[in-house]
Amino acid sequence: MISRQIVSYLLVFCFLVALPAQNATAHGGVVEEDDLCVIKVNYLRAHFKIYQPGVTGHEQYCEDLPVASESIFVMEYQHDSLSTMPIGFRIIRDVTGKGRFARIEDVEEIEDLEEATVYYQPPVVEPHIYLANYTFLEEGDFIGIVSAEHPETGKIYAAVFPFEVGFTGLGYWPFIIGLLLLIQFQYLLLSGRLKRWFGKAPVVATCLIVCALFVTPTAFADNPVVTYTTPDGAPEINRMHNWILHIENEDGLEIENAIVDVEGGMPEHNHGLPTKPRVTEELGAGDYRLEGMRFHMSGYWEIVVTITTDSGTSKVTIPLQL
Amino acid sequence: MRSGPFKHAIVAAVIALVVAACGQIFSSPPEWTEAETGVLRSLWLDSLPDLPEDRSNAVADNPKAAEFGRKLFFDARLSANGGISCATCHQAERRFTDGLQKGQAIGATARHTPSIVGTAYSPWQFWDGRRDSQWAQALAPLEDPNEHATDRAQVVALVAEDADYRASYESLFGRLPDLPIPDPLALNSAFANIGKSIAAFERTIMPTASRFDEYVEAVVLDDSNRQAALFSDDEIWGLRLFIGEANCIQCHNGPLLTNHEFHNTGVISFPGDVPDKARIAGVAEVMESEFNCRSSFSDDSDRHCPELEFARTGIDLIGAFKTPSLRNLENTEPFMHKGQLATIAEVLDHYNQAPDSMIGHNEAKPLGLSDRELGQLEAFLATLAAAPSLYFDNI
Numbered sequence: 001m002i003s004r005q006i007v008s009y010l011l012v013f014c015f016l017v018a019l020p021a022q023n024a025t026a027h028g029g030v031v032e033e034d035d036l037c038v039i040k041v042n043y044l045r046a047h048f049k050i051y052q053p054g055v056t057g058h059e060q061y062c063e064d065l066p067v068a069s070e071s072i073f074v075m076e077y078q079h080d081s082l083s084t085m086p087i088g089f090r091i092i093r094d095v096t097g098k099g100r101f102a103r104i105e106d107v108e109e110i111e112d113l114e115e116a117t118v119y120y121q122p123p124v125v126e127p128h129i130y131l132a133n134y135t136f137l138e139e140g141d142f143i144g145i146v147s148a149e150h151p152e153t154g155k156i157y158a159a160v161f162p163f164e165v166g167f168t169g170l171g172y173w174p175f176i177i178g179l180l181l182l183i184q185f186q187y188l189l190l191s192g193r194l195k196r197w198f199g200k201a202p203v204v205a206t207c208l209i210v211c212a213l214f215v216t217p218t219a220f221a222d223n224p225v226v227t228y229t230t231p232d233g234a235p236e237i238n239r240m241h242n243w244i245l246h247i248e249n250e251d252g253l254e255i256e257n258a259i260v261d262v263e264g265g266m267p268e269h270n271h272g273l274p275t276k277p278r279v280t281e282e283l284g285a286g287d288y289r290l291e292g293m294r295f296h297m298s299g300y301w302e303i304v305v306t307i308t309t310d311s312g313t314s315k316v317t318i319p320l321q322l
Numbered sequence: 323m324r325s326g327p328f329k330h331a332i333v334a335a336v337i338a339l340v341v342a343a344c345g346q347i348f349s350s351p352p353e354w355t356e357a358e359t360g361v362l363r364s365l366w367l368d369s370l371p372d373l374p375e376d377r378s379n380a381v382a383d384n385p386k387a388a389e390f391g392r393k394l395f396f397d398a399r400l401s402a403n404g405g406i407s408c409a410t411c412h413q414a415e416r417r418f419t420d421g422l423q424k425g426q427a428i429g430a431t432a433r434h435t436p437s438i439v440g441t442a443y444s445p446w447q448f449w450d451g452r453r454d455s456q457w458a459q460a461l462a463p464l465e466d467p468n469e470h471a472t473d474r475a476q477v478v479a480l481v482a483e484d485a486d487y488r489a490s491y492e493s494l495f496g497r498l499p500d501l502p503i504p505d506p507l508a509l510n511s512a513f514a515n516i517g518k519s520i521a522a523f524e525r526t527i528m529p530t531a532s533r534f535d536e537y538v539e540a541v542v543l544d545d546s547n548r549q550a551a552l553f554s555d556d557e558i559w560g561l562r563l564f565i566g567e568a569n570c571i572q573c574h575n576g577p578l579l580t581n582h583e584f585h586n587t588g589v590i591s592f593p594g595d596v597p598d599k600a601r602i603a604g605v606a607e608v609m610e611s612e613f614n615c616r617s618s619f620s621d622d623s624d625r626h627c628p629e630l631e632f633a634r635t636g637i638d639l640i641g642a643f644k645t646p647s648l649r650n651l652e653n654t655e656p657f658m659h660k661g662q663l664a665t666i667a668e669v670l671d672h673y674n675q676a677p678d679s680m681i682g683h684n685e686a687k688p689l690g691l692s693d694r695e696l697g698q699l700e701a702f703l704a705t706l707a708a709a710p711s712l713y714f715d716n717i
Contacts, residue, residue, distance in 0.1 A: 028511065041332055049680075053590050058588065058590060058677035058678055058679075071374065072597060073679060074597065074681055076637075076640070076681065076682075079502060083412060127602075127603075128599070128637055129599060129602075129637075129682075131596035131599075131681070133591075133594070136599070165394055237576065237581065238576050238581050240629070240632070257630055271585075271638060273634065274636065275632040275633065276632050276633065276635065277632055278632065287408070291631075291632065292628060292631065294632075296575075297572045297573065297581065299572065300573065
């Protein structure tokens with residue numbers, strides 16, 4: 001049957017496409033999510049990565065490191081509260097004997113933690129991002145321990161991640177085993193045995209997933225119209241200037257007493273405005289003074305105006321080519 | 323290989339391809355369009371607007387203050403060991419840089435010594451913009467333990483005890499209090515005035531017209547003979563890449579070839595250092611700086627500080643450094659915020675690859691330029707060579 005063939009070939013295709021993402025295995029407090037490495041310190045999460053810039057440049061590792069050399073540990077917070085918490089970082093030799101199955105309980109049982117410690121950075125408040133630099137002197141099994149102290153309760157949260165330095169990887173064995181399993185699955189699917197066992201569930205599930213991809217979010221209810229003038233002359237790069245925003249609803253009635261927020265950026269370059277402009281005054285008749293505008297590049301910009309009134313919130317995007 | 327009609331066809335096709343490729347590579351660049359001429363004009367030194375006034379510094383444009391500041395700039399007594407002046411790292415013959423990866427004064431500094439040329443146009447000073455005026459900037463290295471390693475009391479004492487300095491100071495700012503100055507406000511005010519004098523000197527350090535500027539003039543005047551005499555084809559192709567495909571002009575724009583803003587371009591960390599947080603830390607510091615635009619040491623009674631008021635914060639600024647000017651790069655190697663890249667060729671290769679940033683995200687995208695194109699860009703950049711001038715010398 002064609003549908004069964006399509007499903008089975010799709011599965012093989014997906015497996016092959018997903019292969020490069022499987023280079024790093026994750027364990028302990030570090031997990032891989034959406035191709036990103038994430039460390040979970042209790043409920044607090046941070047994007048986690050390690051570099052060996054002197055050896056492999058910009059190549060990033062989730063945990064296991066290829067050689068003993070200078071290693072940069074990076075945690076980019078996904079919870080703002082980590083910016084206010086004292087964070088400590090310790091690396092110990094793995095004396096638990098548990099290898100990559102070591103857990104926080106195993107670390108707590110270590111009698112002389114200091115003796116096993118090869119690197120320790122005492123707790124310190126580091127806004128936005130946490131960085132540590134340690135040069136491994138030898139290869140082997142290690143355990144990283146990250147602690148974060150809650151500023152109000154004083155409770156200390158910890159994450160433990162075992163890792164290997166001098167990691168050679170598992171080669172292609174997981175891939176080969178996976179492929180063999182998939183071929184077996186494909187045989188079952190094509191031979192019709194799977195259908196006899198489970199009915200049409202796999203085909204239906206695939207259709208549902210594909211359908212879900214086509215569901216788009218609904219639009220905003222209001223449709224305000226925003227125009228602007230620039231009393232200090234036309235916008236040009238590298239000069240701070242002001243705008244007057246004029247806001248009407250779709251029937252041409254001026255919108256007053258609105259809370260107006262402005263963001264902006266260059267979608268093609270994935271960055272925002274160089275300044276944080278703000279509506280500083282409502283001038284009446286639907287006019288609002290916007291101060292602190294500046295563009296620092298020529299090209300395509302989008303200014304997103306968020307208008308909040310009693311009847312709800314709407315966003316209007318103003319395109320601008322400089 | 324089997325002979326036959328196929329063989330002849332293949333040979334003919336290869337020859338045709340080679341001829342076409344050579345034609346492409348060795349062809350003369352086309353004329354500049356009106357739009358392109360407009361872009362070139364925007365990079366022309368003649369388009370540089372008047373120096374913006376520094377309302378926070380009442381003596382910014384006072385020649386006497388600039389002369390006083392010039393003496394201070396070169397005076398090694400302004401240091402703990404009597405051997406370090408501003409000019410130790412900011413060497414005029416190297417466009418006010420020092421040729422080292424990181425500055426070397428009393429100790430090793432945290433970053434590469436940035437140039438001073440044209441920085442009076444920038445709303446932000448230092449690689450991370452942690453000061454918002456030249457005078458506030460000038461004060462920081464004096465008290466940095468790795469730079470001058472002195473302190474404000476010693477700096478003010480030096481000025482008070484040197485008859486020439488005292489006379490200069492008092493003619494500009496009024497009577498200097500007797501030493502020691504117990505009132506911290508009076509001490510800080512005198513220290514700020516010394517910074518304002520150094521800034522008055524630094525404001526005179528400006529770029530001069532380069533061969534590139536002569537070329538733009540020839541383009542604007544539509545003088546094709548002069549254009550051909552000034553620029554080789556490679557330099558013209560390099561300029562075309564600079565304002566086009568290579569995207570350099572996204573950040574290196576305006577007559578100073580900088581937008582004075584902060585960008586993460588994924589430069590690798592310096593050996594032994596963690597990656598530099600850069601602007602996200604710098605913007606937090608400038609907001610709290612005791613000598614910022616909002617401080618009582620500003621000479622602007624309105625405390626009109628739009629740069630601080632509308633300064634952007636947030637995680638987009640992780641690892642973002644201020645765009646440096648590209649004017650006169652000769653003899654200013656190495657490059658980047660910690661001197662990580664030794665040559666212009668390495669810098670161009672870095673932007674061609676645009677690797678993922680170790681922290682934050684790299685705003686640049688891989689360019690896919692050929693070695694020949696990178697060479698043309700390098701040839702163009704060399705046309706920006708021109709020693710900076712001290713306008714003050716001409717007063």
